[in-house]
Structure formats: C-alpha cells, structure tokens
Amino acid sequence: MNSETKQARPRKGFLSSLRDFFAGMYRLHVFILQFFKNVFIPPYEWKEIINQCYEIGCKTLPLISLTGFITGLVFTKQSRPSLSEFGATSWLPSLVTIAIVRALAPLVTSLIVAGKVGSNIGAELGSMRVSQQIDAMEMTAVNPFKFLVVTRVLACTLMVPLLVMYSGCVGILGAYLNVHTNELTSFRAFIHSAFASISFLDLYSSVLKSAAYGFTVGVVSCFKGYNATNGTVGVGKAANQAVVISMFAIFLEETVIVQFVNSFLR
C-alpha cells in the first residue's frame, strides 16, 4: 500500500461517517413523524400503554428511590462545609431544593431511565426485529409501530415526569435527614425554608423538560431497537446505542432548556 492510499483512507472514512450520521438523523426524524402520525389514529392500545407504564414506572421505582435519596443526602453533606464557612448553613434547605428541583432530579432520573429502560427497549425491540417477530406482526395485519413504538414512547413520556417528581421528593427527604441530624431543624421549618425560594416556573419547567427527556429516551431507544440488524450483535449494538444516544441527547436538551428557562427567570 503506498502512502497516498494510506492518506486518502481516513478522509473517505470521515465523509462516509458524516453521510451516515445525516442519513441516521433523517431516518430518526421520519421515525418521529411516524410516531405523531400513529399516536392519534385509533385503535388505541390502552392495555399495552398501561403495561408499559407499569414496566417503565413501577419497576424503576426502587432504583429511583435509592439514587434520589442518596443524591439529596450527599449533595447536602457536600454543600455544608462551603456554606458554613460563611455562616450560611440556614440556606441549605433552599439551596438543595433549588438544585434538586431545577437540575438534579430531572437529570439524574432521566439518565437512570435512559440506562435502565432505554437498554431494555433497545434490546427487546432489537431481538423482536432480528427474530422476525415484528415481521410476523405485520403479516397478521397488526401495525407493529403502533403496538410496540407508540405505546413505549407514550409510557416513557408520561412516566418520567412522575418519576422525577417522586425522585425530587425523596431527594428533599434525604436532604432533610442530613439537615435534621446536624441542626435539629423540624420538618415543617425545613419545608418552609426549602420551598420559599422555589417558583411555579421551576416546578413547571422541571416537569415539562422531564417529559421531553422521557420522549427522547422512548424515541431513541425504540428507533434503535426497531431498526436493529445483523442478528445478536445488532441487538447488543442497538441496546448500547439506545443508552449512549439517549444520554447524549438529554445533556444537549438540558443545556438548551436551561438557557431558555433562565431567560424567563431574569
């Protein structure tokens, strides 16, 4: 192989990757349009939506409880030394609550859902695709997109905000435990102080962006699983990409949404 060929290869690879990236983005947008086309057209798969809400919501509760509680507890514990230097430990409840409501609960919960639910959806739909179960649905005149994708995306979009609210409550409870242990603050005083600095916009934006994160996890995971190829290797790849791309998209969305919400808070 001569040096010219060696130099030419990386450039071709880059262009090819770029083309694949834009082709993938195009297919993802077509997939999202297909979701909106199918979501309003009856018949509705209510039973499967409820089943998916249970799978995504209830079965994630133990993990969310643990991480939410520890996040609140550890964040309070780590913030204490800095605040006590200025004699401002009384600000802890409001500081921690703002952090939990505005950023920690939505972000941590969505990332956990992306990891647990995203990989599950990617692997499940991927294996259904490679074992021809999706083709079998088509051949029995059942719309697999409506049954498999619409139900899962809706369940993710509905359940992530609920999980975020729950995670926020558990996180604040963790924070209270730390504050109570150190300052013997009553629960009533803690809650009064915590919510004094929280506005409706904080709660509203938190719930709304959680729904966006849930939609992202649902759509990306379903897209990767539904279009899986290459047998078992493809299933693993679909599950992996579902998690990685969902997490990446959540961080991007968080950056944009924070800028947007802050412009209202000013």
Added chain:
Amino acid sequence: MQQASTIQNNGLKETVISVHNVYKAFGSLKVLNGINLEVERGENVVVLGKSGSGKSVLIKIISGLLKADKGDVQVLGQDMNMIKGKDLQKLRLKIGFSFQSSALYDSMTVRENLEFALVRNKPQMSRHEVDEAVKKVLNDVQLIKSIDQFPSELSGGQTKRIGIARTLILQPEIMLYDEPTAGLDPVTSMEINKLINQVQDEYKTTSIIITHDLTCAKVTGNRVLMLYEGKFLRQGSFKEVFDTTDERVKNFYDYNFITNP
C-alpha cells in the same frame, strides 16, 4: 393493469399469485434475476434451492415484506408494488406466513400469541368466540395441551406448529411456508409435512413452500420449482424435476440423499 385473480381459459383454474419478471438485489448481490411464477388456487407449490438462492426473498416479495426492484407481483388481484396502508393490511389477513424461526412472541403465552391478531382484526368477536377459535386451531395442530405455555417452553416442532396455528386462526387463503422443516428431526419433519397437507385439505389454502428438504418437497408439493442463481431452473412434478442429466439438479438431489438418507 390486468388482474391476476382471473378465471383462466378453461374456466376452472384461478391464478391467485402471479410473479412476472421480478428482479431483486441487495447492493451488488443479485438475488432474483427475472423470476416468473403463477400459482393456481388450491395448489401446493414447492420452491427448492440451496441456501442463499433467493427462496425466502421470493416469498417476502410475494407477502409484501420486501419490494421487488423490478417486475410485477400480483396476489389475489392486488398489485404488490402499489398496495399500501389499509389495503395491504386487508390483503395480509388473507396471507398466512409461517416463518423459519416461527417468530412467536416471546413475552406471550401460546393462547395470547394466537389471540393477538384475532382480537385486533376481528373486534366484533366475543370472548367465547375467540376462545373457541383458539381451541379449534390448537386442536388442528394437536397442541391444545400447550395453550398456556410460553414459546420458550416448547420444542422446535411445537413452535413450528404454533406458528402455523397462529396464521390459520385468521383463515388465510394463501399460506407461505419458509423452511417449515429446517432444524427438525425426520419424524417431526414428517409430522410438519402431514400438517401442511392437512391445512391444504381442511382450509382449502393455496401454498408456497420454501425448502431445501427433498422429502418435504416430495410429500407436500403438487408442483416443484428449482431455484438456481436467481432463476427457476426446472419445474414440474417432483419426478419430472429430478429426472434430468443436469449436473446442478443432480448435485442437489445427491447432496440431499447423502445428508438425509
């Protein structure tokens, strides 16, 4: 465009599947090179060929799971190149597809697998009618005892039978079998062959059976076609197809004879 589902000259034969000059390639790999096929109502047509010869691609094109690059495909009078949406769904109710891997839904029991398409396509049916339909097809494939089992608890032959039962519950006019005996022992293979003939008799279906198993071809086929490098090499009765000096056909026969004595 002329409809395929027309009564032919003698007024007795009705063509339900018509494939004319069909081409299909995946990238640079040419799979089908100008295939022509006519299947009459009530016929069991066997398509023989070695792995990778394009047999499964052919029935996927006939079922509408794949689109042909070029050529006409008509099924029950519908142009498969043009049909889509609700019309395609309606047509698919008349086409049963038995997948090589059976493709049963892992998360559902046998009963739920069978009910799945029925309750969605025939919502007017009562719970009792659905139960009766499920029990009838399970009795037909002799697996009523497995009604509450999951696919993972069934043997290879049983999953094939349930896969066939899942298509039969919709009472299709056409059955497409993709390698129905692949991976099965000779005794179970023969049971599946008998079931294919039984389905033809009881449900009056028209079938295309894709296989590389000569016993399956001999037992189930009214007509046998030999697919080789994307084209039909020979067609006729089993005896007519293999009564030849063509090395390509003889090799295929000898190979089967050696591996399935």
